[in-house]
Amino acid sequence: MQVSTTSFSNNFLYQIGQLQSQQTTLQGEASSGLSVTLPEDNPGVMNQVLNLQSEASSGAQYQNNIAQIQTSADSASDALNNLQSLVEQAGEIATESNGVDSSTQLSSYASQVGELINQALQIANTQNSQGNYIFGGTANGSAPFSATTDASGNVAAVTYSGNASVAESEIAPGLTVSAQSPGENNTGSGPEGVFADSRTGADLFSHLIALQQDLQSGNTTAISSTDAPNLTKDEDNVVTQISGNAVLQSTLTTAGNITQQQVTSENSQMSNDTSANMAQTLTQLSQTQTAYQAALESGTMIMGLSLMEFLS
Amino acid sequence: MISLFGTLDMAANSLSVQQEEMTITGQNLANVNNTAYADEQLDVSESAPVETAAGDEGTGIQVNAITESRNPLLDSQIQAETSTTGSLTAQQTNLQNAEAYLDEQITSTSSSDVPDSPNGLAAGLSNLFNSFQSLSTNTGDNPNGLSLRQAAVQSAQDVAAQFNQVSTQLSTVQSNLNTDVKNDVASSNQDLNTIATLNEQIVAAEAGGGTADQLVDQREQTLENLAGLANFSTTAEANGAINVSIGGVTMVSGGVAADQLETYDPGNGQLQVQAQNAGTQITLTGGSIAGEITARDGALASLQSGLNTLASQLITQVNSIYSPGYDLNGDTGQDLFTGTGAANMGVNSNVVNDPSQFQAAGVPGAAGDNKVVLALAALGNQQLAGLNNQTISSNYAQTVSDLGNAISSVTDKLNTSQAVSQMLSNDRAATSGVSLDGEMTNLIQYQKAYEASAEMITTLNEMLQTVVAMKTT
Numbered sequence: 001m002q003v004s005t006t007s008f009s010n011n012f013l014y015q016i017g018q019l020q021s022q023q024t025t026l027q028g029e030a031s032s033g034l035s036v037t038l039p040e041d042n043p044g045v046m047n048q049v050l051n052l053q054s055e056a057s058s059g060a061q062y063q064n065n066i067a068q069i070q071t072s073a074d075s076a077s078d079a080l081n082n083l084q085s086l087v088e089q090a091g092e093i094a095t096e097s098n099g100v101d102s103s104t105q106l107s108s109y110a111s112q113v114g115e116l117i118n119q120a121l122q123i124a125n126t127q128n129s130q131g132n133y134i135f136g137g138t139a140n141g142s143a144p145f146s147a148t149t150d151a152s153g154n155v156a157a158v159t160y161s162g163n164a165s166v167a168e169s170e171i172a173p174g175l176t177v178s179a180q181s182p183g184e185n186n187t188g189s190g191p192e193g194v195f196a197d198s199r200t201g202a203d204l205f206s207h208l209i210a211l212q213q214d215l216q217s218g219n220t221t222a223i224s225s226t227d228a229p230n231l232t233k234d235e236d237n238v239v240t241q242i243s244g245n246a247v248l249q250s251t252l253t254t255a256g257n258i259t260q261q262q263v264t265s266e267n268s269q270m271s272n273d274t275s276a277n278m279a280q281t282l283t284q285l286s287q288t289q290t291a292y293q294a295a296l297e298s299g300t301m302i303m304g305l306s307l308m309e310f311l312s
Numbered sequence: 313m314i315s316l317f318g319t320l321d322m323a324a325n326s327l328s329v330q331q332e333e334m335t336i337t338g339q340n341l342a343n344v345n346n347t348a349y350a351d352e353q354l355d356v357s358e359s360a361p362v363e364t365a366a367g368d369e370g371t372g373i374q375v376n377a378i379t380e381s382r383n384p385l386l387d388s389q390i391q392a393e394t395s396t397t398g399s400l401t402a403q404q405t406n407l408q409n410a411e412a413y414l415d416e417q418i419t420s421t422s423s424s425d426v427p428d429s430p431n432g433l434a435a436g437l438s439n440l441f442n443s444f445q446s447l448s449t450n451t452g453d454n455p456n457g458l459s460l461r462q463a464a465v466q467s468a469q470d471v472a473a474q475f476n477q478v479s480t481q482l483s484t485v486q487s488n489l490n491t492d493v494k495n496d497v498a499s500s501n502q503d504l505n506t507i508a509t510l511n512e513q514i515v516a517a518e519a520g521g522g523t524a525d526q527l528v529d530q531r532e533q534t535l536e537n538l539a540g541l542a543n544f545s546t547t548a549e550a551n552g553a554i555n556v557s558i559g560g561v562t563m564v565s566g567g568v569a570a571d572q573l574e575t576y577d578p579g580n581g582q583l584q585v586q587a588q589n590a591g592t593q594i595t596l597t598g599g600s601i602a603g604e605i606t607a608r609d610g611a612l613a614s615l616q617s618g619l620n621t622l623a624s625q626l627i628t629q630v631n632s633i634y635s636p637g638y639d640l641n642g643d644t645g646q647d648l649f650t651g652t653g654a655a656n657m658g659v660n661s662n663v664v665n666d667p668s669q670f671q672a673a674g675v676p677g678a679a680g681d682n683k684v685v686l687a688l689a690a691l692g693n694q695q696l697a698g699l700n701n702q703t704i705s706s707n708y709a710q711t712v713s714d715l716g717n718a719i720s721s722v723t724d725k726l727n728t729s730q731a732v733s734q735m736l737s738n739d740r741a742a743t744s745g746v747s748l749d750g751e752m753t754n755l756i757q758y759q760k761a762y763e764a765s766a767e768m769i770t771t772l773n774e775m776l777q778t779v780v781a782m783k784t785t
Contacts, residue, residue: 004351004745005344007738014734034427037418039411039716040723047713049418049427050434054705056426057438058692061445068449131454138673138680141453165675167682169449173693176686267426274418274427307752 005306012299019292026285035276045273052266052273058173059263065169066256072179073248075128079135080194080242083123083204087235090116090208094228097220110215117155117208121147124158124183124195124205135183135194136162144183145195145205154212158205160184166191171255177248181241194241201230202237313364314371316776322372323768329356329373330762336378337754340746347737348533350380350744352525380525381744384548386736387532393733394536395543395598400726402492402603406485407611407719413481416712433478434712436471437705441692443467448686451672453640453679461667464685465659468648472657475623479654482616489608490583494575496541496601497585501572503538504556504563507531511553512567518552528552542573543598559594561587582608611718616654618711623654625698625707629691637671637684639663644671 029035039046093109093116100106124145128134136144144162147155164185168176178191185193196203207230214222314322336354343349355376361368416432429435443464450457510531517524531554538544544558549566556564563571571590575583585601586593596602627649634648646669651657663669674683692704699707 003747004741005748006347007741007745009345010347010737010741011734014730032420034418034420039414039416039712040408040719041716043713043716043720046416046418046716047709050416050429050709050712051706053428053434054438054709056428057435057442058445061442065445065449068446130450130452130456132450132452132457132680136680138675138678138682140680163678165678165681167448167451167680168686169682170445170686170689174690180680270427274420307749311752311756 009303012295012303016292016295016299019288019295022288023285023292026281026288029276029281030278030285033276033278034274035281036274049270049273052270056263056266056270059259059266062171062259063256063263066171066252066259069169069171069177069179070249070252072128072130072132072134073245073252075126076134076179076181077242077245077249079123079126080238080245083120083194084235084238084242086116086119086123087204087231087238090211091228091231091235093215094211094223094231097215098224098228100220103218106215106218106220110212113208113212113215114154117147117158117205117212120195120204120208121145121155121158133162134180137180137182138165138167139163140180155205155209157209160196164190164193171252172259175255177251179245179248181244192237192240192244194238195234197237200237200240201233203230204234204237207231207234313366314362314369316772316779318362318371320769320772320776322370323765323772325359325372325374326765327762327769329354329375330758330765332375333758334755334762337751337758340751341748344746344748344751346529348529348536349746350382350525350529350532351746352378352380355379378523378525380523380528382528382532383740383743386740386743387535388546390733390736390740391535391539391546392543392598393729393736394539395602397726397729397733398540398600399543399598399603399606400722400729402600403607403611403722404719404726406489406604406607407715407722409485410482410612410615411715411719413478413485414712414715432712433471433474433708434705436467436474437692437708440464440467440471441689441704444685444689444692447670447672448682448689451680451682451685453668457679458667461670461672464670465663465667468659469664471626472649472651472659475619475654475657478619479616479623482612482619483655486582486608486612486616489604489612490575490581492604493583493585493601496599496604497573497575500538500541500558500599500601503534503541504572505569506534507538507554507556508564508567508569510534511564514552515567524552539599541599542596542601559587559592559596561590561592561594563587611715614718615711615715618707618714620653620655622699622704622707622711623657624652625696626704627651627653627657628698629694629696629704630688633684633687633691634671636674638673638676638678638681639671640668640679642676643669644676646671 028037036042036045036049090113093112097106097109100109124135125143126134132140133142133144134140136142139162142161144160146159146161148157148159150156160183162183164182164187166178166180166182168178170176181194182191183194184196185191186196186198188198192200193202195205207227211223211227211231214220214227333354336352340351355378356373357376359371359374361370414432416429416434418427418429420427443460443466447460447464450460510527514524514527514531517527535546535554535556538556542558544556544563546557547555549555551566553566554564555562555566558573561571563569563573572588573585573594574588576586578584584593584605585596596605630649631647635645638644646660646662648660648663648671649657650660670685672685673679673681675681695701695703696707702710
């Protein structure tokens with residue numbers, strides 16, 4: 001077969017073009033550490049990476065949600081523990097007042113209960129770090145509990161202006177939780193109210209006000225027969241709330257750990273899918289460079305030769 | 313027996329033939345780097361013998377014709393493969409442009425970094441749903457809540473802007489392809505005219521028994537140039553002309569450009585090709601025009617359509633959840649997204665100017681209610697019937713992957729086509745190409761033959777002088 005002069009140079013250009021292209025690809029892999037950068041490199045991997053990227057991003061967001069809810073849950077936990085302590089103190093006063101005849105002593109107890117009512121009001125209007133009232137339900141933009149006082153300055157009634165709903169947030173696909181509890185829920189359904197709930201009979205402010213009034217009037221019979229049992233209901237209600245908060249915290253911790261594992265796994269999968277095998281890449285790059293160098297040297301050597309050179 | 317003068321004529325004729333051989337060799341050497349040139353040879357044969365008593369005596373050499381080593385079958389194969397390469401190259405170039413505009417490029421700034429695609433719509437869509445998630449944790453009328461509303465609105469604006477940008481860029485690619493089709497049709501017509509003119513000249517040149525190799529080379533070069541633009545079929549006529557048909561319509565008939573290509577708008581703004589005189593629509597299967605139309609109406613149209621469907625679904629689904637919601641002022645009924653598709657998608661200017669109007673709540677007067685924004689956040693994980701039961705993110709990933717598959721497929725075919733072209737070129741070069749070494753060998757051969765003929769004349773001259781001297785002495 002005759003080898004024409006142009007066919008040799010054309011072949012030579014085609015071959016070094018192919019080698020240059022391979023070198024560019026391999027050099028790109030070696031410098032970036034990635035075997036896939038564009039959709040055309042590996043459409044299947046690109047599809048998988050974009051889906052994993054979306055899932056990992058959602059996972060990171062779930063972790064942010066969990067951290068946010070955790071902060072609110074901590075605030076609620078502190079408030080509930082203080083409230084439990086307060087209700088216990090009120091119960092102790094109710095117990096201690098049983099059989100006390102001294103009006104002075106009963107009046108002193110009444111004053112203590114008055115202070116407890118004010119402390120409970122303060123707890124009821126607790127705000128979280130974002131400025132939301134944690135016991136206002138979803139109407140949490142303003143203080144949910146407000147008191148009216150009588151001529152003596154004692155709290156005569158406490159009004160709840162929040163609602164019985166809570167805002168939930170997603171901490172995993174399809175799993176929503178809430179760190180909120182409504183201050184009151186007398187609707188008979190939905191989340192239990194912390195201070196009053198028609199299903200449990202809890203009505204802390206009314207019960208504390210009644211206790212204070214009974215102490216002031218010396219009606220110890222009512223204290224023992226009505227006020228003390230009512231306060232027990234209030235305490236049970238608060239304990240239930242504390243338990244619920246503990247369950248929430250545990251759920252958050254578990255969900256956080258699972259999400260962390262998933263995000264780590266997804267990130268690892270993305271790295272595995274896209275990372276270049278450096279040993280293989282560098283070896284191939286070295287081979288291609290050698291082939292390129294050999295092609296250049298042999299090509300220039302052959303192109304410099306012709307019968308004409310010998311004849312001249 | 314041939315006389316001395318007859319032998320002298322034979323030697324002189326031989327000199328002339330060797331000189332012509334040298335001329336042909338010179339022509340071949342001059343065109344050594346001309347890829348369209350076919351190696352020429354002088355077709356010679358022994359001239360008619362003279363009958364003598366001793367038998368037939370040779371009278372030397374005669375030139376029959378100048379021939380070129382052209383293989384029509386190989387030429388035809390190269391033209392077909394050039395059409396394939398032209399089509400695939402046009403497709404690859406334009407699809408890669410679209411790929412660049414999507415900006416889905418996996419990067420990793422350091423070895424400890426997780427590789428991801430941070431700039432494209434995939435990241436934008438994730439940010440949008442994450443911003444809804446963030447807002448769901450605090451929709452309150454407080455500084456943090458308001459900043460989260462602002463962030464959600466900003467994410468929505470970013471996504472809308474990304475859809476707008478990609479849509480505009482893809483429309484530009486499609487518009488540029490229309491321009492390319494128009495330009496390539498003009499170039500094709502120019503080539504068709506050139507082929508007709510060359511046909512006419514070749515027929516005229518060969519009518520008198522001559523050869524028109526140079527014109528044939530030019531015509532072949534023009535045919536291959538045309539093949540890069542549009543696929544065609546040819547038929548050779550006995551007089552040396554080549555007829556060219558495109559899509560079954562005769563475009564060149566002998567020396568006449570019988571018809572031309574022209575573009576027309578079928579009504580959707582996407583130019584198609586038809587025969588100007590015949591008025592027949594032509595469906596090209598090769599050449600850059602076919603590649604441009606295939607890319608425009610195929611993968612690019614699918615990409616544009618996929619993005620439009622995605623944007624439309626996003627707008628509809630988000631608004632259907634968002635519209636019944638309530639903002640911090642207790643107002644309701646507005647949409648979050650405006651527009652109907654990727655090109656005109658936007659965000660309601662009211663909420664852009666005042667993020668407190670973001671309708672995050674399911675009930676009025678409850679700043680902390682997040683039912684609507686929670687549902688918006690959950691939308692990111694929902695499989696939507698309008699997206700083939702895929703989530704918004706996975707549908708987009710599929711759209712990107714489909715484009716990647718289209719490019720990858722075209723690239724594979726193009727690599728094969730280029731290799732085939734290279735192989736065919738080698739085959740043609742083996743038969744039609746000029747070999748420097750071969751021509752140099754011929755040069756020596758013809759030079760030696762020329763020297764021998766010259767020596768023959770010298771010898772005959774001496775013999776004639778001897779004969780003349782015999783008479784004078």
